[in-house]
Amino acid sequence: MKEIIADFLDLVKERNAHEPEFLQAVEEVAETVIPYIVQHDIYYGKNVLLRMVEPERLVSFRVCWVDDNGEIQVNRGYRIQMNSAIGPYKGGLRFHPTVNASILKFLAFEQVFKNSLTTLPMGGGKGGSDFNPKGKSDNEIMRFCHAFMSELFRHIGPNTDIPAGDIGVGQREIGFLFGMYRKLRNEFTGVLTGKGMTWGGSLIRPEATGYGTVYFAENMLRTKDDSLEGKTVVISGSGNVAQYAAEKSIQLGAKVVTLSDSSGYIYDEEGIDAEKLKFVMHLKNEKRGRISEYIEEYPNAKFLKGKTPWNEKCDIALPCATQNELDGNDAKALLSNGCMCVSEGANMPSTKDAIAEFHKAKILFAPGKASNAGGVATSGLEMTQNSLRYKWTREEVDKKLKEIMADIHQSCIDYGKDETGYIDYVKGANIAGFVKVADAMLAQGVV
Numbered sequence: 264m265k266e267i268i269a270d271f272l273d274l275v276k277e278r279n280a281h282e283p284e285f286l287q288a289v290e291e292v293a294e295t296v297i298p299y300i301v302q303h304d305i306y307y308g309k310n311v312l313l314r315m316v317e318p319e320r321l322v323s324f325r326v327c328w329v330d331d332n333g334e335i336q337v338n339r340g341y342r343i344q345m346n347s348a349i350g351p352y353k354g355g356l357r358f359h360p361t362v363n364a365s366i367l368k369f370l371a372f373e374q375v376f377k378n379s380l381t382t383l384p385m386g387g388g389k390g391g392s393d394f395n396p397k398g399k400s401d402n403e404i405m406r407f408c409h410a411f412m413s414e415l416f417r418h419i420g421p422n423t424d425i426p427a428g429d430i431g432v433g434q435r436e437i438g439f440l441f442g443m444y445r446k447l448r449n450e451f452t453g454v455l456t457g458k459g460m461t462w463g464g465s466l467i468r469p470e471a472t473g474y475g476t477v478y479f480a481e482n483m484l485r486t487k488d489d490s491l492e493g494k495t496v497v498i499s500g501s502g503n504v505a506q507y508a509a510e511k512s513i514q515l516g517a518k519v520v521t522l523s524d525s526s527g528y529i530y531d532e533e534g535i536d537a538e539k540l541k542f543v544m545h546l547k548n549e550k551r552g553r554i555s556e557y558i559e560e561y562p563n564a565k566f567l568k569g570k571t572p573w574n575e576k577c578d579i580a581l582p583c584a585t586q587n588e589l590d591g592n593d594a595k596a597l598l599s600n601g602c603m604c605v606s607e608g609a610n611m612p613s614t615k616d617a618i619a620e621f622h623k624a625k626i627l628f629a630p631g632k633a634s635n636a637g638g639v640a641t642s643g644l645e646m647t648q649n650s651l652r653y654k655w656t657r658e659e660v661d662k663k664l665k666e667i668m669a670d671i672h673q674s675c676i677d678y679g680k681d682e683t684g685y686i687d688y689v690k691g692a693n694i695a696g697f698v699k700v701a702d703a704m705l706a707q708g709v710v
């Protein structure tokens with residue numbers, strides 16, 4: 264088996280040299296899915312996984328815009344249309360200076376499995392730009408978004424490809440992108456999700472990724488007759504996912520003690536309560552400041568510059584910032600401090616070594632493609648409401664989100680539980696996600 268996996272990975276490496284993040288994501292999937300393929304005749308010999316690692320389409324384009332000083336700026340834009348066997352391409356846009364083809368291909372590949380797990384008919388895609396929104400004025404953000412959409416619009420559509428937000432792309436950016444799409448196409452459609460509530464957005468979509476990550480943790484804890492009540496939670500990030508993971512954790516009776524950004528993390532031993540979280544939301548979403556400013560408002564807390572929060576004592580860790588933010592040493596530190604549950608809010612935040620540590624210790628560990636799928640699932644619900652020209656209440660959407668997270672959890676059990684009762688959520692999520700897409704690909708022939 265090891266040889267079959269190694270041969271497959273060598274082939275993928277040869278074709279995708281210099282794309283470490285993409286290769287990391289493929290390796291994690293191949294190690295669990297190839298043994299399953301080998302044991303199942305319907306998939307064996309059909310090169311299904313080899314077809315799945317090749318994007319159906321990769322669009323790269325120039326984005327020119329004028330900054331506030333009148334200087335012409337040039338960025339690179341992308342859309343990776345990875346797999347549309349079970350539905351139109353669906354996945355976020357990331358604006359961050361580190362964006363390149365490797366990062367977007369890993370995200371698009373993960374998205375295919377994640378969207379399959381949601382139970383909704385959505386294929387996988389991802390896009391973005393190396394544009395850095397940090398320090399830009401609202402007008403610069405608008406001009407960039409308009410320039411970006413003036414090319415992207417010809418590649419997307421409500422039945423073709425429906426982008427959404429990711430790092431650096433929130434409701435402000437979705438608004439500017441939607442405005443340009445609507446003007447160019449002269450039609451009002453649900454082509455983007457994460458829209459504002461008065462122009463086609465779904466209630467709970469802003470909260471959905473963070474809430475879903477915590478609902479997934481709740482499902483995992485329930486297998487041990489446990490809950491979030493009274494637990495100490497460490498969270499990284501302070502953006503969309505982190506904020507709502509914190510909000511739901513607090514609502515369910517946990518104590519959240521950390522939040523972070525790329526400059527370091529804050530530790531608040533007394534707990535970040537609803538009032539303090541409101542301050543963070545204003546700081547990050549309106550003022551666009553640094554997390555270190557928290558200690559000016561709450562001097563009993565401390566700020567640890569340039570550090571990540573994984574050395575703090577906790578029961579539950581929710582990595583909600585970015586890829587590879589938690590390595591093998593961080594995992595050991597978490598375990599030695601008593602952490603018993605990790606639910607990933609970010610995409611691929613744990614390195615391969617970190618996952619190996621969590622598996623060795625047999626703690627509850629959920630990979631992002633399962634635990635953060637609530638965001639895209641609620642985007643799917645936004646698409647449904649747009650098609651119906653209808654709007655569900657907060658309670659209705661939240662109920663559907665909870666049911667979807669419970670269904671994803673069950674799929675992980677179905678494909679990931681071993682004879683000792685241990686649930687390998689990585690294996691479960693990868694195989695469950697694979698089976699649905701692979702069945703559709705086989706049914707549709709070689710296309």
Ligand SMILES: NC(=O)C1=CN([C@@H]2O[C@H](COP(=O)(O)OP(=O)(O)OC[C@H]3O[C@@H](n4cnc5c(N)ncnc54)[C@H](O)[C@@H]3O)[C@@H](O)[C@H]2O)C=CC1
Nearest residue numbers: 429430431472500501502503504524525584585609610638
């Ligand atoms: N927004 C969504 O609906 C979904 C987001 N995700 C994933 O969640 C993660 C966070 O995304 P959002 O909260 O939407 O983005 P965001 O732009 O709202 O926030 C990103 C956060 O990560 C922090 N961050 C970025 N790079 C960092 C670094 N190198 N070191 C430490 N912190 C860093 C930022 O300071 C910020 O707090 C990403 O991995 C994203 O792919 C996953 C599923 C859905």
Ligand SMILES: O=C(O)CCC(=O)C(=O)O
Nearest residue numbers: 354355427429638639642
């Ligand atoms: O809501 C969406 O379509 C995208 C969410 C996303 O980018 C993700 O799940 O990583």
